[in-house]
Amino acid sequence: xxxxxxxxxxxxxxxxxxxxxxxxxxxxxxxxxxxxxxxxxxxxxxxxxxxxxxxxxxxxxxxxxxxxxxxxxxxxxxxxxxxxxxxxxxxxxxxxxxxxxxxxxxxxxxxxxxxxxxxxxxxxxxxxxxxxxxxxxxxxxxxxxxxxxxxxxxxxxxxxxxxxxxxxxxxxxxxxxxxxxxxxxxxxxxxxxxxxxxxxxxxxxxxxxxxxxxxxxxxxxxxxxxxxxxxxxxxxxxxxxxxxxxxxxxxxxxxxxxxxxxxxxxxxxxxxxxxxxxxxxxxxxxxxxxxxxxxxxxxxxxxxxxxxxxxxxxxxxxxxxxxxxxxxxxxxxxxxxxxxxxxxxxxxxxxxxxxxxxxxxxxxxxxxxxxxxxxxxxxxxxxxxxxxxxxxxxxxxxxxxxxxxxxxxxxxxxxxxxxxxxxxxxxxxxxxxxxxxxxxxxxxxxxxxxxxx
Numbered sequence: 001x002x003x004x005x006x007x008x009x010x011x012x013x014x015x016x017x018x019x020x021x022x023x024x025x026x027x028x029x030x031x032x033x034x035x036x037x038x039x040x041x042x043x044x045x046x047x048x049x050x051x052x053x054x055x056x057x058x059x060x061x062x063x064x065x066x067x068x069x070x071x072x073x074x075x076x077x078x079x080x081x082x083x084x085x086x087x088x089x090x091x092x093x094x095x096x097x098x099x100x101x102x103x104x105x106x107x108x109x110x111x112x113x114x115x116x117x118x119x120x121x122x123x124x125x126x127x128x129x130x131x132x133x134x135x136x137x138x139x140x141x142x143x144x145x146x147x148x149x150x151x152x153x154x155x156x157x158x159x160x161x162x163x164x165x166x167x168x169x170x171x172x173x174x175x176x177x178x179x180x181x182x183x184x185x186x187x188x189x190x191x192x193x194x195x196x197x198x199x200x201x202x203x204x205x206x207x208x209x210x211x212x213x214x215x216x217x218x219x220x221x222x223x224x225x226x227x228x229x230x231x232x233x234x235x236x237x238x239x240x241x242x243x244x245x246x247x248x249x250x251x252x253x254x255x256x257x258x259x260x261x262x263x264x265x266x267x268x269x270x271x272x273x274x275x276x277x278x279x280x281x282x283x284x285x286x287x288x289x290x291x292x293x294x295x296x297x298x299x300x301x302x303x304x305x306x307x308x309x310x311x312x313x314x315x316x317x318x319x320x321x322x323x324x325x326x327x328x329x330x331x332x333x334x335x336x337x338x339x340x341x342x343x344x345x346x347x348x349x350x351x352x353x354x355x356x357x358x359x360x361x362x363x364x365x366x367x368x369x370x371x372x373x374x375x376x377x378x379x380x381x382x383x384x385x386x387x388x389x390x391x392x393x394x395x396x397x398x399x400x401x402x403x404x405x406x407x408x409x410x411x412x413x414x415x416x417x418x419x420x421x422x423x424x425x426x427x428x429x430x431x432x433x434x435x436x437x438x439x440x441x442x443x444x445x446x447x448x449x450x451x452x453x
Contacts, residue, residue: 056187059194059352060087066310066345067092067142067243067284071122073311077343078127080368084347088189089131090198091139091169092284092307093243096122099148107149112160115147119168132170138187139169140200142243142285143255150255152207153219162205182206184222186229194352197235199226201242203257210259210400217263226267230276236378237278237350237359246281247292247304248332249393254286258393259400268297275383280361280376282346284308287317288326289344289363291337291374299386303376304334305361307346315341337372340365 064086069075081089098115099107122128131137145165147155155161162183171177177185182205189196206219218226230238240246242257246267249258257264271279281304292304314322326339343366351358356377363372 056189057191058087059190060196060350061352062086062350063088063090063196063239063348064345065090065092065241065282065305065347066307068094068287068308068312069096069122069310070312071096071118071125075125075127075311077310077345077366078125078131080364080366081345082127082130083368084364086135086347088198089135089137089139090200090239090241090282091137091141092241092282093140093142093145094284094308095119095139095141095145095165095168097144099144101149105149109148109155109157112157112164115161116164119145119164123168137169138185138198138200140183140185140202140241140243141165141204143204146204150210152204152209154209155204158205180221182219182222184218184225188235192234193236194350195235196237196239196350197229197233199229199238199240201226201240203243208260210255213259213398214262215260217257217260223266227270227274230270231274233274233276235278237280237381238276239280239282239348241282243283244285245283245292245304245306247294247297247302247334249391249397250332251330252397253329255400259398261393261398271302272298272383272388277383278378278381280305280359280381282307286330287312287314288322288330288339288341289346289372290335290339291361291363291372292332292334293336294334296389296391299384299388300381303361303374305346305348305363305374307344307363309341309344311343313341313343337363337374340371342366344371 062084064081064084066077066081096118098110098118100110101107123132141161143149143151145161147157147161159181163178165183166175166177171185175185177183182202184200184202186197186199189198201218202222203217206222207217208215245251245254245256246264248256257267270276277300279298279302281302283304283306286306286308288309289307292306294302294304314326318325322341323339326341330339340363344363347362347364347370349360349362351360356379358378359376361374361376362370364370
């Protein structure tokens with residue numbers, strides 16, 4: 001551009017006269033070179049756009065996703081993700097942890113300065129920097145990176161945290177996500193016939209308080225947007241990402257969509273109303289990984305892949321109790337795989353050109369080795385004329401464990417310890433004293449017998 005401008009200045013300030021057929025006066029020459037300059041700018045602009053846009057026209061072959069990443073802990077999982085080398089990385093929430101736990105289940109928010117600092121800390125992690133330098137990255141938040149554990153629309157600083165989050169994932173400034181009240185968004189990848197749509201739901205910004213079973217999760221604007229996205233989708237695979245789990249309703253001690261049954265059913269109704277093919281839910285939050293499937297909510301099986309625990313899991317937080325807890329309180333009717341509760345991330349391999357096109361959804365350990373693999377033929381993800389059976393959820397499962405619930409449980413545990421521990425100590429002392437007395441009497445009796453002999 002600078003070169004063209006210099007040529008234009010030189011030619012328009014000299015009186016160029018020639019018998020050539022290209023002889024022009026100064027005014028015509030100025031117009032001519034302005035036109036050339038504009039054409040050059042357009043070529044640069046559309047050429048640059050063309051160099052980026054075709055990436056979305058190339059079919060996705062490998063996608064990776066994960067959640068629950070404590071920025072101050074060791075982050076060993078990035079090596080596995082980098083070796084897998086996905087075409088796209090999707091955050092499913094808890095990118096960082098910016099609140100502080102006062103009691104089990106009861107958290108307190110931090111300042112915006114602190115929040116911004118922790119996001120910057122994660123963005124500058126050497127391994128994560130390697131990822132974002134070579135792999136496109138999108139994502140959505142859950143609660144701890146939103147600002148407060150299990151929080152919803154009541155968080156007062158959410159608009160500021162939204163800017164911090166979108167800046168963290170390098171969301172383009174022209175993206176509509178900057179102008180919304182909430183960070184929901186969608187992205188299309190691949191050509192017609194091999195297209196994948198990734199729909200990112202914001203399950204925090206507008207969510208009603210826990211305990212309100214008639215409440216909402218997405219809010220009116222996000223519902224309108226989501227309906228249009230599903231109605232107009234021409235993708236063969238529609239990945240719907242949510243920070244919290246969508247399918248299971250029978251996990252009493254964790255946060256999930258079924259605590260808002262009207263909103264959850266509305267989501268299923270939209271999928272069925274517009275006969276959306278290839279719906280697969282992606283979720284995080286729970287500090288373990290699993291695969292779920294429901295044949296009851298649509299005319300074809302709906303799958304959910306949960307990957308949670310990039311830096312900490314149920315196992316690292318409560319060694320010895322994790323397996324017991326999962327099998328006692330987290331085994332859902334829709335659970336179709338083994339639990340995996342070491343460090344993990346999830347992947348989807350798209351086999352578009354196989355004799356029978358399919359998806360391989362995997363849960364991988366920190367080294368990138370697949371430990372749970374589910375093969376799903378794309379043909380099995382098409383709407384049919386089958387009658388939808390529907391669910392029969394007992395009312396008790398709709399009640400959500402709130403922060404107060406965890407505080408009460410903690411108080412009961414502390415009271416039990418306060419009573420049980422002294423009682424145990426007293427009992428031990430009494431037993432020891434009694435045993436000592438018995439031994440003394442026994443020794444005395446033996447000495448007496450010895451003397452008589």
